[in-house]
Amino acid sequence: MGNITIFAGGFGSGKTEIALNFAIDRAREVKGVVLADLDIINPYFVSRDVKTELQENGIRLIAPGGELAFGDVPNIPAEIIGLIKQENDMVIDLAGDESGALILGYLNEYITDRQNYDLYMVLNPYRPFSSDLESVMELKNMLERTSRIKFNGIISNPNLVEESNIDVIVDGHLKVLGFGKWLNLPVKYLTVEQQFYQQLFPKYGELLKGIKIYLRPDWLRGC
Amino acid sequence: MKGNEAVAEGAIRAGCKGFFGYPITPSSEIAEYMARKYPKIGGIFLQAESELAAINMVYGGAATGVRVMTASSGPGISLKQEGISFIAEAELPCLIVNISRGGPGLGGIQPAQSDYFQATRGGGHGDYHIIVLAPASVQEMMDFAIDAFELADKYRIPVMIMAEGTLGQMMEPVIPRKMVTEFVDKPWATTGCRGRQPNIINTLHLTPESLEKRNIHLFSKYAEIKAKESRAETFLLDDAELVVVAFGLMARVVKKAIMEVRRKGVKAGLIRPITLWPFPEEYIKRTIKTAKIFLSVEINMGQMLEDIKLVVNGEVPVDFYGRIGVNPNPEEIAEQLLRVAEREGI
Numbered sequence: 147m148g149n150i151t152i153f154a155g156g157f158g159s160g161k162t163e164i165a166l167n168f169a170i171d172r173a174r175e176v177k178g179v180v181l182a183d184l185d186i187i188n189p190y191f192v193s194r195d196v197k198t199e200l201q202e203n204g205i206r207l208i209a210p211g212g213e214l215a216f217g218d219v220p221n222i223p224a225e226i227i228g229l230i231k232q233e234n235d236m237v238i239d240l241a242g243d244e245s246g247a248l249i250l251g252y253l254n255e256y257i258t259d260r261q262n263y264d265l266y267m268v269l270n271p272y273r274p275f276s277s278d279l280e281s282v283m284e285l286k287n288m289l290e291r292t293s294r295i296k297f298n299g300i301i302s303n304p305n306l307v308e309e310s311n312i313d314v315i316v317d318g319h320l321k322v323l324g325f326g327k328w329l330n331l332p333v334k335y336l337t338v339e340q341q342f343y344q345q346l347f348p349k350y351g352e353l354l355k356g357i358k359i360y361l362r363p364d365w366l367r368g369c
Numbered sequence: 370m371k372g373n374e375a376v377a378e379g380a381i382r383a384g385c386k387g388f389f390g391y392p393i394t395p396s397s398e399i400a401e402y403m404a405r406k407y408p409k410i411g412g413i414f415l416q417a418e419s420e421l422a423a424i425n426m427v428y429g430g431a432a433t434g435v436r437v438m439t440a441s442s443g444p445g446i447s448l449k450q451e452g453i454s455f456i457a458e459a460e461l462p463c464l465i466v467n468i469s470r471g472g473p474g475l476g477g478i479q480p481a482q483s484d485y486f487q488a489t490r491g492g493g494h495g496d497y498h499i500i501v502l503a504p505a506s507v508q509e510m511m512d513f514a515i516d517a518f519e520l521a522d523k524y525r526i527p528v529m530i531m532a533e534g535t536l537g538q539m540m541e542p543v544i545p546r547k548m549v550t551e552f553v554d555k556p557w558a559t560t561g562c563r564g565r566q567p568n569i570i571n572t573l574h575l576t577p578e579s580l581e582k583r584n585i586h587l588f589s590k591y592a593e594i595k596a597k598e599s600r601a602e603t604f605l606l607d608d609a610e611l612v613v614v615a616f617g618l619m620a621r622v623v624k625k626a627i628m629e630v631r632r633k634g635v636k637a638g639l640i641r642p643i644t645l646w647p648f649p650e651e652y653i654k655r656t657i658k659t660a661k662i663f664l665s666v667e668i669n670m671g672q673m674l675e676d677i678k679l680v681v682n683g684e685v686p687v688d689f690y691g692r693i694g695v696n697p698n699p700e701e702i703a704e705q706l707l708r709v710a711e712r713e714g715i
Binding site: 157158187188189190191216217218243272273274275306307308309363365366 | 397541
């Protein structure tokens with residue numbers, strides 16, 4: 147039976163880019179991967195923007211469709227429950243904060259029924275409300291309370307987008323490790339942009355995961 | 370930070386102590402940020418029952434001399450216009466943020482710049498203006514929040530920050546600004562009148578003389594703002610024959626397109642109005658002699674275009690390229706620039 151991997155976290159922590167990368171990587175190993183884009187908060191920078199790439203990789207995208215793809219109504223695609231009950235691998239990309247986790251609360255019974263699922267908290271320690279232990283604890287409690295599911299790991303995603311460099315990543319990751327210790331949660335992956343992968347692999351080994359950025363307009367670089 | 374978070378944090382650093390609003394996509398993160406921060410740092414966040422209530426709370430808060438703000442998007446800003454007119458008349462400083470989406474009506478929640486007329490023409494009833502700042506980066510979302518409060522206090526005028534939805538939603542690194550610690554005196558504020566005559570803030574003028582006098586007073590202030598506060602950024606303008614005018618995030622896309630067409634030998638340059646009101650007329654005027662054509666690029670059907678035409682006054686042609694609901698990419702703009710350049714023999 148396939149696994150359900152769920153990414154939750156604060157606004158702008160990197161959930162969507164990470165979910166896209168996880169889904170695409172998984173699709174290279176198994177067939178029938180489903181990516182559920184449950185970002186119902188608003189349609190800016192969401193997985194449904196890269197529909198074609200997902201199709202090319204054989205991933206089934208479940209997202210608000212048609213006109214509702216551009217809406218900000220709490221529209222949960224109807225087929226999601228049916229798909230959770232099947233055996234496919236599934237990646238769930240939630241919207242940020244408690245409003246995003248609310249959907250997970252709704253889907254809770256179906257997901258917990260399936261038993262093999264991972265709920266990851268994506269943390270970018272350079273984001274507001276994720277840069278100190280108190281805020282991170284508050285975030286964790288808020289997300290767990292709303293979703294009624296406990297986290298079982300952290301995805302460390304330390305970055306300053308275009309201004310990221312090795313130091314930014316190393317320092318940020320150290321901070322996330324510290325949060326993990328206090329929260330008693332293991333850090334499952336350290337996600338970095340592909341360009342940093344080679345250089346950081348000797349230091350972090352299998353913890354490291356190189357990701358490709360899909361949703362950020364490249365014209366933001368250098369202007 | 371997200372653009373919406375940066376403008377909120379900028380306001381906090383400017384000493385803003387009250388946020389009154391009603392949520393609407395794509396501006397809601399501003400309210401959410403304040404709702405989270407104020408209980409910890411001291412300040413009032415209040416989600417009002419409606420936009421009308423919110424703007425009138427801003428009116429009341431500003432009357433006490435405290436720095437206050439509201440934020441919304443097009444449809445909500447429309448609802449606030451009555452209050453904005455009152456605040457402008459009462460000469461109260463405040464910040465209004467419009468994270469714009471496409472209209473008219475409910476329109477959509479995609480990015481747009483179609484509230485340009487509403488923002489720069491006053492928006493509500495009566496003869497008035499507000500200062501309108503158009504940031505182009507997340508850093509400027511923070512910086513302009515501070516500038517906005519400084520301008521608002523200096524001239525006793527509402528200041529609007531207007532940014533397309535994308536800028537509110539996107540993330541860029543930000544260098545935090547220092548907390549503002551010095552504020553101008555506000556002897557006009559209603560702070561309790563023990564030991565002095567009461568300060569009265571109202572907007573009613575029953576005699577024609579006092580109403581006219583009031584309007585003349587407001588417009589002498591607007592003339593001073595026009596003379597002193599018009600701001601713009603220019604890019605490769607010195608030898609530009611094709612002068613593109615664009616504001617907000619759109620201007621950054623245009624910059625990239627200009628670099629692209631420059632490589633193909635097209636002498637293109639950019640004027641990016643930073644203040645939409647006052648419109649930076651001087652920057653346009655200075656360019657009329659060297660320009661063969663102006664091209665206004667906007668995410669609307671052609672609004673700033675009219676301001677450019679007013680300044681150019683028929684001396685050279687003014688063309689327009691616009692989209693609705695999307696930030697066009699640099700390739701699309703470059704294609705348009707090449708098309709115009711070829712047609713005009715540039």
